[in-house]
Amino acid sequence: MYLIESPHTAEECLGALDELLEMGPAVLEQYHFGCLVGVHMGWAIVNAESEAGALKIVPGSLRSKARAVKLNKFTADQIKEAHREMEEVPSKT
Template identity: 50%
Template sequence: MERYLIETPHTARDCKMLLDQIYAMGYLYHFDWGCKVGVHSGWAIIEADNEADARLAVPPMVRNKARVIQLNKFFHDSGSFRDAHEANVGRERSLDAG
């Protein structure tokens, strides 16, 4: 399983309904919220087999707006973090051009 960061932006008007739906889906405990300070987004880190499965933790009302980001860890002693970073520099550039 992979780890994913999920960000669920929503409007103040949709806030209560979104919270109710996430509670009903069993994910309320996993999320942290910025709503009390006027940042209407929730963030969670969950484990899932793939991005599509991770996105299912988000109710349909905001699913198409949610950001789902696969997370990874780097370990300094292996040096692999440099290789991984360099490998993704090209990917980032191609996404910017798209």
């Protein structure tokens, strides 16, 4: 699972939306935007096998500025284990 961040300028905004629309309504539906409040960024969470695969839903004109962040979740047990591991590391003071 990847979080896509696709920044664009106010000047690029309508063109980017047009490109997304051309990619199909299913692609457009995956996005959330901040454009109406002056934050020209599109966000989407997608399932993909790789970062490159995730970026395929970004319009070509914006792909070089976009990034895909691989997401993960933590369980309560993983957090507790991380604390235990930190306690076991000797302090360098």
